Amino acid sequence: MSQLLEHTKELEVIRRNFREYYSHNLKSPSSLHMREFGFGFEKKIDFRHKAFSSDLELKNFIEREVPMFMSYSAAYYRYPAAQPMQKKEYLGADLIFDLDPDVNHANHNKIYCSYCLETIKADTLRLIEEFLLKDFGFSESDLKINFSGQKGYHIHLEDKKLRELNQEARKQMLNYITATDLDLESILVKQQLGYGRFVLKGPGKDSAGWAKKLYNNATDFIRNAKVEDLRYFGLRKKDSEDVFERKEFIMKKMESGNWDLLKGLDKLWENLLKNSISLKSVNVDRNVTFDLARLIRLPDSLHGDTGYIAKTLKLSELRTFEPTKDAIAFKGKSMRIRNTEAVEFDFGGSHYNLKAHEETDVPESLGMLLLLKKHAKIV
Secondary structure: OHHHOOOOHHHHHHHHHHHHHHHHHOOOOOOHHHOOEEEEOOOOOOEEEEOOOOHHHHHHHHHHHOOOEEEEEOEEEOOOOOOOHHHHOEEEEOEEEEEOOOOOOOOOOOOOOHHHHHHHHHHHHHHHHHHHHHHOOOOHHHEEEEEOOOOOEEEEEOOOOHHHOOHHHHHHHHHHHOOOOOOHHHOOEEEEEEOOEEEEEOOOOOOOHHHHHHHHHHHHHHHHOOHHHHHHOOOOHHHHHHHHHOHHHHHHHHHOOEOHHHOOOHHHHHHHHHHHHHHHOOOOOHHHHHOOOOEEEOOOOEOOOOOEEOOEEOHHHHHHOOHHHHOEOOOOOEEEEEEOOOEEEEEOOEEEEEOOOOEEEEEHHHHHHHHHOOOEEEO
16 A cells, blocks of 8 residues: 555655654544544545554554555444445434635745634634534534644534434535525514504524624624714615614614614615625535545544644634644654755744755754655755
8 A cells, every 4th residue: 555655765754754653642533443444645545445443453554554644434334344335334423514724815825824724723713613602502522623734624523413413404504604595584574564664673682693693793883883884875864863863772772673773774784794794604615514424634643745733622722723833743853855946934933935956954844844745855
């Protein structure tokens, strides 16, 4: 299996370091014997349908083969090594969310992009705090948070009740988190009174979910709005002045869901809902959550493109997490490398501007990163 990679001095160093790390740090997933595994040497998954009956069997395999990538199934099977998939006998699956940044922006750095990492960390925190904890009611102890080992994050929920969720239930959760098909009429309701008259009912201070998100946005707007702001969104001058003068009374009414004093502001509510969705929704990889046969990075394993640890984190640790300091597997030594092309980036609190074919000493963690990205050779 390991012969897939051409033998080079760089590969020898990489394999030696990976083997050394796994000899002390390999962690098996829960219910090991019910999981399918996949391994990669040249890509993330070169082969799958592998299973292990014990921690020792997994450890011996890893130390012998030294894969660059290790993944395991969110699903539980009676026969995890069986092929084709239907012969495995599916028994349920963990609920997993995978978040990765959009790298298609002008400031993206191919070696180490702090902008991408900070952006996706903010999204991950929002998913956890706004949705999983607040809206879905999970507790912090239900969550297992992992850095992906490269640029994203994985959130695992292994509660036995969640294993029973089918694809439709998982799809509904994704639609809620991403605000798919969310419209204003589902939150702000016009109750007909007859003769063309209606009252406007909306969310209040005790609402939850997207209704509460719109309520917070709307009350913030009314609280800070000037007359010209209200006129811009469709109110006549006299009505705008009336709302401005009575805003405290209006917001008191809104607390109980009475929005009737704010009729005629349809354009405003549509814009505020779009703004709420833009600020609060989270773009997660739908396939990872929805696909019950999906494999995901093994927590605390090494990522074969970076050498970082797919580190398990507490929520408090996630807030200050910085991969070049907190997910480093190789440290304490320097490495002399020759860069293959000019690159400039920040790493571990230092700025690097490496010229093409320049020989330099770098921290081992950075040297491994450059070797794995094929941007350097060992001198």
